Amino acid sequence: MLLTFDLSLTPRPLPSNFQPKPLHPVHKSYLDLRIYIARTLYRFFSFLQRVFNFWISKKKDRYVKGKGSSNPGFRVARISGGYYIKWGVRDVEARAMGFVRENTGVPVPRVLGFWSHRGETSSKIGSTSSDGQNKSETSKRRESAGPSELNYMLIEALPGDPVGEVWMEMDDAAKGRFKQELVRYLRELRALEQQPVAGNPHNGDVVDEVKPRYIGAINHQPLTDHRIATVPYGPFEDVEGWLECEYLLGYVAKARPQEVHERLEQELKKRDAGVVFTHSDLTPRNVLVEKESGRITGIVDWDSAGWCVEWWEGVKGVYGWNDGSFAQKLEGKDNITTPSEDSLLGTWRALLREVVGDFDDELKADEEMRDIYGFPY
Structure with a gap:
């Protein structure tokens, strides 16, 4: 799919037991560019709307609140009319969406792609001990530097x-x-x-x-x-x-x-x-x-x-x-x-x-x- 620089994607949703694809640095740069453009355009048009609403309010001598576009949320960007990209996500979100789609009639966005990019970080966040309990904050800070994953998820945009x-x-x-x-x-x-x-x-x-x-x-x-x-x-x-x-x-x-x-x-x-x-x-x-x-x-x-x-x-x-x-x-x-x-x-x-x-x-x-x-x- 040219939209995400991954020609292997198909319109079929990922199953809940999917395997994340490795993300090539060039692919990551392309996704980051699409996200940057989408977020910049959103902020620009939101600013124009606030200016317009303020101008209308001054003319009518009362505050006018426009509905405008929905807030895209944290770490999510609409890269086209039909698709969103979420980044910094965990694979369990995509798996939960697939699990619900496969076993219920609940309308859930299709997950069309999921990529993982391995990088370096100063700590391993969200570590879990062998007995299934979370490590203390002190233990997490003591973790040495090591590889981490930054995940990107492509999902369809639903109407409404x-x-x-x-x-x-x-x-x-x-x-x-x-x-x-x-x-x-x-x-x-x-x-x-x-x-x-x-x-x-x-x-x-x-x-x-x-x-x-x-x-x-x-x-x-x-x-x-x-x-x-x-x-x-x-x-x-x-x-x-x-x-x-x-x-x-x-x-x-x-x-x-x-x-x-x-x-x-x-x-x-x-x-x-x-x-x-x-x-x-x-x-x-x-x-x-x-x-x-x-x-x-x-x-x-x-x-x-x-x-x-x-x-x-x-x-x-x-x-x-x-x-x-x-x-x-x-x-x-x-x-x-x-x-x-x-x-x-x-x-x-x-x-x-x-x-x-x-x-x-x-x-x-x-x-x-x-x-x-x-x-x-």
């Missing part, structure tokens, strides 16, 4: 707009269809079963099966979740191990009195929660919709997807609702975690609760832990 940007323009029929489809797709994801692992990620040994209820990315790999940690972490053999890790209750035990740890522990462990496949960033900016009909055209941004505790989809689904592109704040109120039922946030929480169940107590405990950690945790 982020539902948060068009929700107020949708009629009742379109909103009703959207609600039904979101609930159905979410149930399909949670019905997936953990698959056997082809090999041990630590020593290359063949593994015939994995223990049930493990928490981690696909194929028993570490999770990526910027709510939890700035580096990949895990995997964990059960819910208990995940909750007590150094990024959750393990940190609380070090940073707060024992009674605080015990109270949060009681809130998070009071029910025997199962483990399900979780998108882990299911917010309105990541669900694309055809606003006239309400048909969901795509669910994107699968970098945090994997197997996690069943209530985590609900907690993460309302995490970070300070994005003005979709958060419907109540008049005269700054707290957007207690929405009215007819707001988008109120609708979103109701849809998540319909599938996930009640997660209010876990959400409150998570909010308290975020206050203890500080951003981004």
Whole structure:
């Protein structure tokens, strides 16, 4: 495909068990150039739009906010009308997308290419010890310089707009269809079963099966979740191990009195929660919709997807609702975690609760832990 300087690409999506292709330096330079041009054009036209909106506001004596083009996100660039390139990604994101496409009817972008470029770095980020637990930050800093991989992923661009940007323009029929489809797709994801692992990620040994209820990315790999940690972490053999890790209750035990740890522990462990496949960033900016009909055209941004505790989809689904592109704040109120039922946030929480169940107590405990950690945790 001339678009990416790789003539061996075909329109067929990669399977979930694909092997990354090595990236030639010339190929990497070409991809970097395409990314640079795409990002530069995006910033230029965004600047022109802000200038235009400011000029219109001055003439009308009131602020005018234009919808404009959707934010392409972190480390992603639209290199043409039909394709995006994401860089700095992990292969588990592409594998999760393939896994979901192969086993559900959820509309997921096709992954058309995945390349790895080996380089040098001063540390090995996201290292994991032989027992499956993350090494401490001190251990990571002690790692000697060694090769690292910078991955590039080519994915198709799906039609539609982020539902948060068009929700107020949708009629009742379109909103009703959207609600039904979101609930159905979410149930399909949670019905997936953990698959056997082809090999041990630590020593290359063949593994015939994995223990049930493990928490981690696909194929028993570490999770990526910027709510939890700035580096990949895990995997964990059960819910208990995940909750007590150094990024959750393990940190609380070090940073707060024992009674605080015990109270949060009681809130998070009071029910025997199962483990399900979780998108882990299911917010309105990541669900694309055809606003006239309400048909969901795509669910994107699968970098945090994997197997996690069943209530985590609900907690993460309302995490970070300070994005003005979709958060419907109540008049005269700054707290957007207690929405009215007819707001988008109120609708979103109701849809998540319909599938996930009640997660209010876990959400409150998570909010308290975020206050203890500080951003981004």
